[in-house]
Amino acid sequence: MSVDGDGTERGNGGADEPGWDVDPDDESGVAVVAAVGRQIKAWREAAGLRAGEFGAAIGYGEDLVYKVEGGRRIPRPEFLDRADEVLGAGGKLAAMKRDVAEVRYPKKVRDLAKLEAKAVELEAYGSRTPHGLLQTREYAQALFEMRRPAYSQDEVELAVSARMARQSIFERSPAPTLSFVQEEVMLRRPIGGRMVLRRQLEHLLEVGKLRNVEIQVMPTDREDHAGVDGDVQLLKFGDGSAVGRSEGAFAARPVSDPKQIRILELRYGIIRAQALSPRESLAFIEQVLGET
Structure with missing residues:
Protein backbone atom coordinates (compact mmCIF):
# COMPACT_ATOMS: atom_id res chain seq x y z
CA MET A 1 0.00 0.00 0.00
CA SER A 2 1.23 3.47 -0.81
CA VAL A 3 -0.13 5.87 1.78
CA ASP A 4 1.79 8.99 0.91
CA GLY A 5 -0.49 11.98 1.29
CA ASP A 6 1.66 14.53 -0.47
CA GLY A 7 1.25 13.11 -3.92
CA THR A 8 3.42 10.32 -5.16
CA GLU A 9 1.08 9.05 -7.83
CA ARG A 10 2.62 9.28 -11.23
CA GLY A 11 0.94 8.46 -14.52
CA ASN A 12 2.77 6.48 -17.19
CA GLY A 13 1.34 7.97 -20.33
CA GLY A 14 3.52 9.43 -23.03
CA ALA A 15 3.11 12.96 -24.33
CA ASP A 16 3.65 12.03 -27.99
CA GLU A 17 0.34 10.21 -28.50
CA PRO A 18 -3.20 10.37 -27.08
CA GLY A 19 -3.65 7.70 -24.44
CA TRP A 20 -1.55 6.09 -21.76
CA ASP A 21 1.09 3.37 -21.75
CA VAL A 22 0.18 0.08 -20.13
CA ASP A 23 2.12 -0.85 -17.00
CA ARG A 104 -5.48 4.00 -16.49
CA TYR A 105 -4.22 5.01 -13.03
CA PRO A 106 -1.11 3.30 -11.61
CA LYS A 107 -1.89 0.12 -9.71
CA LYS A 108 -0.60 1.50 -6.41
CA VAL A 109 -3.05 4.40 -6.70
CA ARG A 110 -5.95 2.05 -7.43
CA ASP A 111 -4.95 -0.14 -4.49
CA LEU A 112 -4.82 2.88 -2.18
CA ALA A 113 -8.21 4.10 -3.42
CA LYS A 114 -9.73 0.67 -2.73
CA LEU A 115 -8.34 0.66 0.81
CA GLU A 116 -9.62 4.18 1.44
CA ALA A 117 -13.02 3.16 0.07
CA LYS A 118 -13.24 0.33 2.65
CA ALA A 119 -11.84 2.24 5.61
CA VAL A 120 -14.15 3.30 8.43
CA GLU A 121 -11.44 5.51 9.90
CA LEU A 122 -8.45 7.34 8.43
CA GLU A 123 -5.76 9.13 10.43
CA ALA A 124 -2.99 11.05 8.69
CA TYR A 125 -0.17 13.37 9.66
CA GLY A 126 1.49 15.26 6.81
CA SER A 127 4.70 17.23 7.03
CA ARG A 128 5.09 18.74 3.56
CA THR A 129 1.80 19.39 1.77
CA PRO A 130 -1.88 18.96 2.61
CA HIS A 131 -2.99 15.34 2.40
CA GLY A 132 -4.06 14.32 -1.10
CA LEU A 133 -7.67 13.95 0.04
CA LEU A 134 -7.66 17.61 1.12
CA GLN A 135 -6.14 19.17 -2.00
CA THR A 136 -7.98 21.25 -4.56
CA ARG A 137 -7.51 20.39 -8.22
CA GLU A 138 -5.48 23.56 -8.80
CA TYR A 139 -3.19 22.85 -5.85
CA ALA A 140 -2.64 19.23 -6.89
CA GLN A 141 -1.87 20.29 -10.44
CA ALA A 142 0.68 22.82 -9.22
CA LEU A 143 2.37 20.12 -7.12
CA PHE A 144 2.68 17.70 -10.00
CA GLU A 145 3.83 20.38 -12.42
CA MET A 146 6.78 21.31 -10.20
CA ARG A 147 8.08 17.73 -9.86
CA ARG A 148 11.61 17.04 -11.04
CA PRO A 149 12.37 15.23 -13.26
CA ALA A 150 9.47 16.99 -14.92
CA TYR A 151 6.27 15.11 -15.66
CA SER A 152 4.78 15.33 -19.14
CA GLN A 153 1.47 17.18 -19.37
CA ASP A 154 -0.22 13.83 -19.89
CA GLU A 155 1.29 12.50 -16.67
CA VAL A 156 0.21 15.62 -14.78
CA GLU A 157 -3.34 15.27 -16.05
CA LEU A 158 -3.49 11.60 -15.12
CA ALA A 159 -2.04 12.11 -11.65
CA VAL A 160 -4.42 14.97 -10.85
CA SER A 161 -7.43 12.98 -12.06
CA ALA A 162 -6.39 10.03 -9.91
CA ARG A 163 -6.10 12.23 -6.85
CA MET A 164 -9.48 13.89 -7.41
CA ALA A 165 -11.13 10.48 -7.91
CA ARG A 166 -9.95 9.41 -4.45
CA GLN A 167 -11.87 12.30 -2.90
CA SER A 168 -15.13 10.43 -3.46
CA ILE A 169 -14.46 9.21 0.10
CA PHE A 170 -16.24 12.36 1.30
CA GLU A 171 -19.43 11.25 -0.45
CA ARG A 172 -19.62 7.84 1.22
CA SER A 173 -22.55 6.83 3.39
CA PRO A 174 -22.11 5.99 6.17
CA ALA A 175 -19.32 8.50 6.31
CA PRO A 176 -15.90 7.38 7.56
CA THR A 177 -14.15 9.21 10.39
CA LEU A 178 -11.30 11.27 8.95
CA SER A 179 -8.55 12.92 10.99
CA PHE A 180 -5.73 15.02 9.54
CA VAL A 181 -2.84 16.85 11.20
CA GLN A 182 -1.05 19.31 8.91
CA GLU A 183 2.05 21.42 9.48
CA GLU A 184 1.64 25.21 9.71
CA VAL A 185 4.26 25.75 7.00
CA MET A 186 2.08 24.11 4.36
CA LEU A 187 -0.63 26.69 5.07
CA ARG A 188 1.77 29.49 4.21
CA ARG A 189 3.82 28.17 1.29
CA PRO A 190 2.23 29.64 -1.88
CA ILE A 191 2.30 26.51 -4.03
CA GLY A 192 0.91 27.54 -7.42
CA GLY A 193 0.67 31.20 -6.42
CA ARG A 194 -1.28 33.24 -3.88
CA MET A 195 -4.72 32.65 -5.40
CA VAL A 196 -4.19 28.89 -5.54
CA LEU A 197 -3.12 28.96 -1.90
CA ARG A 198 -6.14 31.05 -0.91
CA ARG A 199 -8.52 28.59 -2.56
CA GLN A 200 -6.70 25.72 -0.87
CA LEU A 201 -7.11 27.36 2.53
CA GLU A 202 -10.78 28.03 1.83
CA HIS A 203 -11.19 24.38 0.88
CA LEU A 204 -9.58 23.25 4.14
CA LEU A 205 -12.04 25.39 6.07
CA GLU A 206 -14.95 23.94 4.14
CA VAL A 207 -13.88 20.32 4.59
CA GLY A 208 -12.91 20.91 8.22
CA LYS A 209 -16.49 21.85 9.04
CA LEU A 210 -17.83 18.43 8.00
CA ARG A 211 -19.01 16.47 11.04
CA ASN A 212 -16.93 13.42 10.23
CA VAL A 213 -13.72 15.35 9.54
CA GLU A 214 -11.20 16.84 11.96
CA ILE A 215 -8.33 18.96 10.67
CA GLN A 216 -5.60 20.03 13.07
CA VAL A 217 -2.61 22.30 12.61
CA MET A 218 0.81 21.65 14.08
CA PRO A 219 2.32 25.09 14.85
CA THR A 220 5.90 25.62 13.75
CA ASP A 221 6.90 26.92 17.19
CA ARG A 222 6.16 23.64 18.99
CA GLU A 223 9.18 22.54 21.02
CA ASP A 224 7.97 18.92 21.33
CA HIS A 225 6.98 17.17 18.12
CA ALA A 226 6.39 13.42 17.75
CA GLY A 227 6.16 13.73 13.95
CA VAL A 228 9.73 14.81 13.24
CA ASP A 229 10.42 11.45 11.57
CA GLY A 230 7.90 12.17 8.82
CA ASP A 231 4.41 11.35 7.63
CA VAL A 232 2.13 8.86 9.37
CA GLN A 233 -1.04 7.33 8.01
CA LEU A 234 -3.46 4.73 9.36
CA LEU A 235 -6.47 3.12 7.70
CA LYS A 236 -8.84 1.14 9.92
CA PHE A 237 -11.54 -1.23 8.70
CA GLY A 238 -14.87 -2.49 9.96
CA ASP A 239 -13.54 -5.92 10.90
CA GLY A 240 -11.05 -4.39 13.34
CA SER A 241 -8.02 -4.78 11.08
CA ALA A 242 -5.83 -1.88 10.04
CA VAL A 243 -2.96 -0.97 7.77
CA GLY A 244 -0.53 1.88 8.24
CA ARG A 245 2.74 3.42 7.25
CA SER A 246 5.21 5.86 8.76
CA GLU A 247 8.32 7.32 7.19
CA GLY A 248 10.15 6.89 10.47
CA ALA A 249 9.20 3.32 11.36
CA PHE A 250 9.49 -0.20 9.95
CA ALA A 251 11.68 0.96 7.04
CA ALA A 252 8.73 3.03 5.79
CA ARG A 253 6.94 -0.15 4.67
CA PRO A 254 3.17 -0.68 5.01
CA VAL A 255 2.35 -2.73 8.11
CA SER A 256 -0.72 -4.54 9.42
CA ASP A 257 0.57 -6.44 12.45
CA PRO A 258 -1.43 -5.29 15.52
CA LYS A 259 1.76 -4.56 17.51
CA GLN A 260 3.15 -2.39 14.74
CA ILE A 261 -0.20 -0.67 14.25
CA ARG A 262 -0.26 0.11 17.96
CA ILE A 263 3.08 1.91 17.66
CA LEU A 264 1.75 4.06 14.80
CA GLU A 265 -1.44 4.75 16.77
CA LEU A 266 0.62 5.88 19.74
CA ARG A 267 2.73 8.16 17.56
CA TYR A 268 -0.28 9.68 15.84
CA GLY A 269 -2.09 10.15 19.14
CA ILE A 270 0.82 12.15 20.55
CA ILE A 271 1.01 14.23 17.37
CA ARG A 272 -2.69 15.07 17.72
CA ALA A 273 -2.23 16.02 21.36
CA GLN A 274 0.67 18.33 20.49
CA ALA A 275 -1.22 20.07 17.66
CA LEU A 276 -3.90 22.72 17.97
CA SER A 277 -7.39 21.39 18.62
CA PRO A 278 -9.74 21.12 15.61
CA ARG A 279 -11.60 24.29 16.66
CA GLU A 280 -8.36 26.20 17.26
CA SER A 281 -7.01 24.91 13.95
CA LEU A 282 -9.93 26.22 11.89
CA ALA A 283 -9.54 29.61 13.56
CA PHE A 284 -5.81 29.47 12.78
CA ILE A 285 -6.47 28.65 9.11
CA GLU A 286 -8.91 31.56 8.91
CA GLN A 287 -6.22 33.83 10.35
CA VAL A 288 -3.66 32.66 7.78
CA LEU A 289 -6.23 33.11 5.01
CA GLY A 290 -6.75 36.70 6.12
CA GLU A 291 -3.01 37.30 5.89
CA THR A 292 -2.65 35.71 2.46
Missing part, protein backbone atom coordinates in the same frame (compact mmCIF):
# COMPACT_ATOMS: atom_id res chain seq x y z
CA PRO A 24 3.47 -4.36 -17.77
CA ASP A 25 3.59 -5.17 -14.04
CA ASP A 26 -0.13 -4.50 -13.65
CA GLU A 27 -1.57 -7.89 -14.62
CA SER A 28 -5.21 -6.96 -14.16
CA GLY A 29 -4.74 -3.72 -16.07
CA VAL A 30 -2.95 -5.50 -18.92
CA ALA A 31 -5.82 -7.99 -19.20
CA VAL A 32 -8.48 -5.27 -19.38
CA VAL A 33 -6.61 -3.21 -21.99
CA ALA A 34 -5.93 -6.31 -24.09
CA ALA A 35 -9.63 -7.23 -24.04
CA VAL A 36 -10.64 -3.72 -25.09
CA GLY A 37 -8.08 -3.81 -27.91
CA ARG A 38 -9.39 -7.13 -29.20
CA GLN A 39 -12.94 -5.80 -29.26
CA ILE A 40 -11.94 -2.71 -31.23
CA LYS A 41 -10.02 -4.81 -33.74
CA ALA A 42 -12.95 -7.21 -34.16
CA TRP A 43 -15.36 -4.35 -34.83
CA ARG A 44 -12.91 -2.71 -37.25
CA GLU A 45 -12.38 -5.88 -39.25
CA ALA A 46 -16.12 -6.56 -39.32
CA ALA A 47 -16.56 -3.09 -40.80
CA GLY A 48 -14.01 -3.91 -43.49
CA LEU A 49 -11.63 -1.10 -42.54
CA ARG A 50 -7.85 -1.19 -42.54
CA ALA A 51 -6.12 0.24 -39.48
CA GLY A 52 -5.03 3.34 -41.41
CA GLU A 53 -8.54 3.94 -42.75
CA PHE A 54 -10.05 3.49 -39.33
CA GLY A 55 -7.49 5.82 -37.76
CA ALA A 56 -8.18 8.52 -40.34
CA ALA A 57 -11.91 8.18 -39.75
CA ILE A 58 -11.63 8.72 -35.99
CA GLY A 59 -8.84 11.29 -36.17
CA TYR A 60 -5.91 9.23 -34.87
CA GLY A 61 -2.77 7.75 -36.43
CA GLU A 62 -2.45 4.22 -37.74
CA ASP A 63 0.35 3.46 -35.30
CA LEU A 64 -1.84 4.36 -32.33
CA VAL A 65 -4.63 2.15 -33.65
CA TYR A 66 -2.26 -0.81 -33.80
CA LYS A 67 -1.00 -0.09 -30.26
CA VAL A 68 -4.53 0.12 -28.86
CA GLU A 69 -5.65 -3.04 -30.64
CA GLY A 70 -2.51 -4.82 -29.47
CA GLY A 71 -3.16 -3.90 -25.84
CA ARG A 72 -0.05 -1.72 -25.62
CA ARG A 73 -1.84 1.60 -25.26
CA ILE A 74 -4.78 2.64 -23.07
CA PRO A 75 -7.23 4.60 -25.25
CA ARG A 76 -8.68 7.89 -24.12
CA PRO A 77 -12.47 8.15 -23.67
CA GLU A 78 -12.82 10.21 -26.85
CA PHE A 79 -11.04 7.48 -28.83
CA LEU A 80 -13.65 4.96 -27.71
CA ASP A 81 -16.50 7.38 -28.43
CA ARG A 82 -15.27 8.01 -31.98
CA ALA A 83 -14.58 4.32 -32.55
CA ASP A 84 -18.08 3.42 -31.40
CA GLU A 85 -19.60 6.01 -33.74
CA VAL A 86 -17.51 5.14 -36.82
CA LEU A 87 -17.85 1.38 -36.40
CA GLY A 88 -21.55 1.50 -35.52
CA ALA A 89 -21.02 -0.41 -32.30
CA GLY A 90 -24.22 0.92 -30.75
CA GLY A 91 -22.59 1.98 -27.51
CA LYS A 92 -20.72 -1.28 -26.89
CA LEU A 93 -17.27 0.25 -27.36
CA ALA A 94 -18.16 3.50 -25.61
CA ALA A 95 -19.35 1.46 -22.63
CA MET A 96 -15.78 0.27 -22.13
CA LYS A 97 -14.77 3.73 -20.94
CA ARG A 98 -15.59 2.73 -17.36
CA ASP A 99 -13.27 -0.29 -17.48
CA VAL A 100 -10.50 1.75 -19.08
CA ALA A 101 -10.92 4.56 -16.54
CA GLU A 102 -10.28 2.12 -13.70
CA VAL A 103 -6.99 0.82 -15.10
Whole structure:
Protein backbone atom coordinates (compact mmCIF):
# COMPACT_ATOMS: atom_id res chain seq x y z
CA MET A 1 0.00 0.00 0.00
CA SER A 2 1.23 3.47 -0.81
CA VAL A 3 -0.13 5.87 1.78
CA ASP A 4 1.79 8.99 0.91
CA GLY A 5 -0.49 11.98 1.29
CA ASP A 6 1.66 14.53 -0.47
CA GLY A 7 1.25 13.11 -3.92
CA THR A 8 3.42 10.32 -5.16
CA GLU A 9 1.08 9.05 -7.83
CA ARG A 10 2.62 9.28 -11.23
CA GLY A 11 0.94 8.46 -14.52
CA ASN A 12 2.77 6.48 -17.19
CA GLY A 13 1.34 7.97 -20.33
CA GLY A 14 3.52 9.43 -23.03
CA ALA A 15 3.11 12.96 -24.33
CA ASP A 16 3.65 12.03 -27.99
CA GLU A 17 0.34 10.21 -28.50
CA PRO A 18 -3.20 10.37 -27.08
CA GLY A 19 -3.65 7.70 -24.44
CA TRP A 20 -1.55 6.09 -21.76
CA ASP A 21 1.09 3.37 -21.75
CA VAL A 22 0.18 0.08 -20.13
CA ASP A 23 2.12 -0.85 -17.00
CA PRO A 24 3.47 -4.36 -17.77
CA ASP A 25 3.59 -5.17 -14.04
CA ASP A 26 -0.13 -4.50 -13.65
CA GLU A 27 -1.57 -7.89 -14.62
CA SER A 28 -5.21 -6.96 -14.16
CA GLY A 29 -4.74 -3.72 -16.07
CA VAL A 30 -2.95 -5.50 -18.92
CA ALA A 31 -5.82 -7.99 -19.20
CA VAL A 32 -8.48 -5.27 -19.38
CA VAL A 33 -6.61 -3.21 -21.99
CA ALA A 34 -5.93 -6.31 -24.09
CA ALA A 35 -9.63 -7.23 -24.04
CA VAL A 36 -10.64 -3.72 -25.09
CA GLY A 37 -8.08 -3.81 -27.91
CA ARG A 38 -9.39 -7.13 -29.20
CA GLN A 39 -12.94 -5.80 -29.26
CA ILE A 40 -11.94 -2.71 -31.23
CA LYS A 41 -10.02 -4.81 -33.74
CA ALA A 42 -12.95 -7.21 -34.16
CA TRP A 43 -15.36 -4.35 -34.83
CA ARG A 44 -12.91 -2.71 -37.25
CA GLU A 45 -12.38 -5.88 -39.25
CA ALA A 46 -16.12 -6.56 -39.32
CA ALA A 47 -16.56 -3.09 -40.80
CA GLY A 48 -14.01 -3.91 -43.49
CA LEU A 49 -11.63 -1.10 -42.54
CA ARG A 50 -7.85 -1.19 -42.54
CA ALA A 51 -6.12 0.24 -39.48
CA GLY A 52 -5.03 3.34 -41.41
CA GLU A 53 -8.54 3.94 -42.75
CA PHE A 54 -10.05 3.49 -39.33
CA GLY A 55 -7.49 5.82 -37.76
CA ALA A 56 -8.18 8.52 -40.34
CA ALA A 57 -11.91 8.18 -39.75
CA ILE A 58 -11.63 8.72 -35.99
CA GLY A 59 -8.84 11.29 -36.17
CA TYR A 60 -5.91 9.23 -34.87
CA GLY A 61 -2.77 7.75 -36.43
CA GLU A 62 -2.45 4.22 -37.74
CA ASP A 63 0.35 3.46 -35.30
CA LEU A 64 -1.84 4.36 -32.33
CA VAL A 65 -4.63 2.15 -33.65
CA TYR A 66 -2.26 -0.81 -33.80
CA LYS A 67 -1.00 -0.09 -30.26
CA VAL A 68 -4.53 0.12 -28.86
CA GLU A 69 -5.65 -3.04 -30.64
CA GLY A 70 -2.51 -4.82 -29.47
CA GLY A 71 -3.16 -3.90 -25.84
CA ARG A 72 -0.05 -1.72 -25.62
CA ARG A 73 -1.84 1.60 -25.26
CA ILE A 74 -4.78 2.64 -23.07
CA PRO A 75 -7.23 4.60 -25.25
CA ARG A 76 -8.68 7.89 -24.12
CA PRO A 77 -12.47 8.15 -23.67
CA GLU A 78 -12.82 10.21 -26.85
CA PHE A 79 -11.04 7.48 -28.83
CA LEU A 80 -13.65 4.96 -27.71
CA ASP A 81 -16.50 7.38 -28.43
CA ARG A 82 -15.27 8.01 -31.98
CA ALA A 83 -14.58 4.32 -32.55
CA ASP A 84 -18.08 3.42 -31.40
CA GLU A 85 -19.60 6.01 -33.74
CA VAL A 86 -17.51 5.14 -36.82
CA LEU A 87 -17.85 1.38 -36.40
CA GLY A 88 -21.55 1.50 -35.52
CA ALA A 89 -21.02 -0.41 -32.30
CA GLY A 90 -24.22 0.92 -30.75
CA GLY A 91 -22.59 1.98 -27.51
CA LYS A 92 -20.72 -1.28 -26.89
CA LEU A 93 -17.27 0.25 -27.36
CA ALA A 94 -18.16 3.50 -25.61
CA ALA A 95 -19.35 1.46 -22.63
CA MET A 96 -15.78 0.27 -22.13
CA LYS A 97 -14.77 3.73 -20.94
CA ARG A 98 -15.59 2.73 -17.36
CA ASP A 99 -13.27 -0.29 -17.48
CA VAL A 100 -10.50 1.75 -19.08
CA ALA A 101 -10.92 4.56 -16.54
CA GLU A 102 -10.28 2.12 -13.70
CA VAL A 103 -6.99 0.82 -15.10
CA ARG A 104 -5.48 4.00 -16.49
CA TYR A 105 -4.22 5.01 -13.03
CA PRO A 106 -1.11 3.30 -11.61
CA LYS A 107 -1.89 0.12 -9.71
CA LYS A 108 -0.60 1.50 -6.41
CA VAL A 109 -3.05 4.40 -6.70
CA ARG A 110 -5.95 2.05 -7.43
CA ASP A 111 -4.95 -0.14 -4.49
CA LEU A 112 -4.82 2.88 -2.18
CA ALA A 113 -8.21 4.10 -3.42
CA LYS A 114 -9.73 0.67 -2.73
CA LEU A 115 -8.34 0.66 0.81
CA GLU A 116 -9.62 4.18 1.44
CA ALA A 117 -13.02 3.16 0.07
CA LYS A 118 -13.24 0.33 2.65
CA ALA A 119 -11.84 2.24 5.61
CA VAL A 120 -14.15 3.30 8.43
CA GLU A 121 -11.44 5.51 9.90
CA LEU A 122 -8.45 7.34 8.43
CA GLU A 123 -5.76 9.13 10.43
CA ALA A 124 -2.99 11.05 8.69
CA TYR A 125 -0.17 13.37 9.66
CA GLY A 126 1.49 15.26 6.81
CA SER A 127 4.70 17.23 7.03
CA ARG A 128 5.09 18.74 3.56
CA THR A 129 1.80 19.39 1.77
CA PRO A 130 -1.88 18.96 2.61
CA HIS A 131 -2.99 15.34 2.40
CA GLY A 132 -4.06 14.32 -1.10
CA LEU A 133 -7.67 13.95 0.04
CA LEU A 134 -7.66 17.61 1.12
CA GLN A 135 -6.14 19.17 -2.00
CA THR A 136 -7.98 21.25 -4.56
CA ARG A 137 -7.51 20.39 -8.22
CA GLU A 138 -5.48 23.56 -8.80
CA TYR A 139 -3.19 22.85 -5.85
CA ALA A 140 -2.64 19.23 -6.89
CA GLN A 141 -1.87 20.29 -10.44
CA ALA A 142 0.68 22.82 -9.22
CA LEU A 143 2.37 20.12 -7.12
CA PHE A 144 2.68 17.70 -10.00
CA GLU A 145 3.83 20.38 -12.42
CA MET A 146 6.78 21.31 -10.20
CA ARG A 147 8.08 17.73 -9.86
CA ARG A 148 11.61 17.04 -11.04
CA PRO A 149 12.37 15.23 -13.26
CA ALA A 150 9.47 16.99 -14.92
CA TYR A 151 6.27 15.11 -15.66
CA SER A 152 4.78 15.33 -19.14
CA GLN A 153 1.47 17.18 -19.37
CA ASP A 154 -0.22 13.83 -19.89
CA GLU A 155 1.29 12.50 -16.67
CA VAL A 156 0.21 15.62 -14.78
CA GLU A 157 -3.34 15.27 -16.05
CA LEU A 158 -3.49 11.60 -15.12
CA ALA A 159 -2.04 12.11 -11.65
CA VAL A 160 -4.42 14.97 -10.85
CA SER A 161 -7.43 12.98 -12.06
CA ALA A 162 -6.39 10.03 -9.91
CA ARG A 163 -6.10 12.23 -6.85
CA MET A 164 -9.48 13.89 -7.41
CA ALA A 165 -11.13 10.48 -7.91
CA ARG A 166 -9.95 9.41 -4.45
CA GLN A 167 -11.87 12.30 -2.90
CA SER A 168 -15.13 10.43 -3.46
CA ILE A 169 -14.46 9.21 0.10
CA PHE A 170 -16.24 12.36 1.30
CA GLU A 171 -19.43 11.25 -0.45
CA ARG A 172 -19.62 7.84 1.22
CA SER A 173 -22.55 6.83 3.39
CA PRO A 174 -22.11 5.99 6.17
CA ALA A 175 -19.32 8.50 6.31
CA PRO A 176 -15.90 7.38 7.56
CA THR A 177 -14.15 9.21 10.39
CA LEU A 178 -11.30 11.27 8.95
CA SER A 179 -8.55 12.92 10.99
CA PHE A 180 -5.73 15.02 9.54
CA VAL A 181 -2.84 16.85 11.20
CA GLN A 182 -1.05 19.31 8.91
CA GLU A 183 2.05 21.42 9.48
CA GLU A 184 1.64 25.21 9.71
CA VAL A 185 4.26 25.75 7.00
CA MET A 186 2.08 24.11 4.36
CA LEU A 187 -0.63 26.69 5.07
CA ARG A 188 1.77 29.49 4.21
CA ARG A 189 3.82 28.17 1.29
CA PRO A 190 2.23 29.64 -1.88
CA ILE A 191 2.30 26.51 -4.03
CA GLY A 192 0.91 27.54 -7.42
CA GLY A 193 0.67 31.20 -6.42
CA ARG A 194 -1.28 33.24 -3.88
CA MET A 195 -4.72 32.65 -5.40
CA VAL A 196 -4.19 28.89 -5.54
CA LEU A 197 -3.12 28.96 -1.90
CA ARG A 198 -6.14 31.05 -0.91
CA ARG A 199 -8.52 28.59 -2.56
CA GLN A 200 -6.70 25.72 -0.87
CA LEU A 201 -7.11 27.36 2.53
CA GLU A 202 -10.78 28.03 1.83
CA HIS A 203 -11.19 24.38 0.88
CA LEU A 204 -9.58 23.25 4.14
CA LEU A 205 -12.04 25.39 6.07
CA GLU A 206 -14.95 23.94 4.14
CA VAL A 207 -13.88 20.32 4.59
CA GLY A 208 -12.91 20.91 8.22
CA LYS A 209 -16.49 21.85 9.04
CA LEU A 210 -17.83 18.43 8.00
CA ARG A 211 -19.01 16.47 11.04
CA ASN A 212 -16.93 13.42 10.23
CA VAL A 213 -13.72 15.35 9.54
CA GLU A 214 -11.20 16.84 11.96
CA ILE A 215 -8.33 18.96 10.67
CA GLN A 216 -5.60 20.03 13.07
CA VAL A 217 -2.61 22.30 12.61
CA MET A 218 0.81 21.65 14.08
CA PRO A 219 2.32 25.09 14.85
CA THR A 220 5.90 25.62 13.75
CA ASP A 221 6.90 26.92 17.19
CA ARG A 222 6.16 23.64 18.99
CA GLU A 223 9.18 22.54 21.02
CA ASP A 224 7.97 18.92 21.33
CA HIS A 225 6.98 17.17 18.12
CA ALA A 226 6.39 13.42 17.75
CA GLY A 227 6.16 13.73 13.95
CA VAL A 228 9.73 14.81 13.24
CA ASP A 229 10.42 11.45 11.57
CA GLY A 230 7.90 12.17 8.82
CA ASP A 231 4.41 11.35 7.63
CA VAL A 232 2.13 8.86 9.37
CA GLN A 233 -1.04 7.33 8.01
CA LEU A 234 -3.46 4.73 9.36
CA LEU A 235 -6.47 3.12 7.70
CA LYS A 236 -8.84 1.14 9.92
CA PHE A 237 -11.54 -1.23 8.70
CA GLY A 238 -14.87 -2.49 9.96
CA ASP A 239 -13.54 -5.92 10.90
CA GLY A 240 -11.05 -4.39 13.34
CA SER A 241 -8.02 -4.78 11.08
CA ALA A 242 -5.83 -1.88 10.04
CA VAL A 243 -2.96 -0.97 7.77
CA GLY A 244 -0.53 1.88 8.24
CA ARG A 245 2.74 3.42 7.25
CA SER A 246 5.21 5.86 8.76
CA GLU A 247 8.32 7.32 7.19
CA GLY A 248 10.15 6.89 10.47
CA ALA A 249 9.20 3.32 11.36
CA PHE A 250 9.49 -0.20 9.95
CA ALA A 251 11.68 0.96 7.04
CA ALA A 252 8.73 3.03 5.79
CA ARG A 253 6.94 -0.15 4.67
CA PRO A 254 3.17 -0.68 5.01
CA VAL A 255 2.35 -2.73 8.11
CA SER A 256 -0.72 -4.54 9.42
CA ASP A 257 0.57 -6.44 12.45
CA PRO A 258 -1.43 -5.29 15.52
CA LYS A 259 1.76 -4.56 17.51
CA GLN A 260 3.15 -2.39 14.74
CA ILE A 261 -0.20 -0.67 14.25
CA ARG A 262 -0.26 0.11 17.96
CA ILE A 263 3.08 1.91 17.66
CA LEU A 264 1.75 4.06 14.80
CA GLU A 265 -1.44 4.75 16.77
CA LEU A 266 0.62 5.88 19.74
CA ARG A 267 2.73 8.16 17.56
CA TYR A 268 -0.28 9.68 15.84
CA GLY A 269 -2.09 10.15 19.14
CA ILE A 270 0.82 12.15 20.55
CA ILE A 271 1.01 14.23 17.37
CA ARG A 272 -2.69 15.07 17.72
CA ALA A 273 -2.23 16.02 21.36
CA GLN A 274 0.67 18.33 20.49
CA ALA A 275 -1.22 20.07 17.66
CA LEU A 276 -3.90 22.72 17.97
CA SER A 277 -7.39 21.39 18.62
CA PRO A 278 -9.74 21.12 15.61
CA ARG A 279 -11.60 24.29 16.66
CA GLU A 280 -8.36 26.20 17.26
CA SER A 281 -7.01 24.91 13.95
CA LEU A 282 -9.93 26.22 11.89
CA ALA A 283 -9.54 29.61 13.56
CA PHE A 284 -5.81 29.47 12.78
CA ILE A 285 -6.47 28.65 9.11
CA GLU A 286 -8.91 31.56 8.91
CA GLN A 287 -6.22 33.83 10.35
CA VAL A 288 -3.66 32.66 7.78
CA LEU A 289 -6.23 33.11 5.01
CA GLY A 290 -6.75 36.70 6.12
CA GLU A 291 -3.01 37.30 5.89
CA THR A 292 -2.65 35.71 2.46
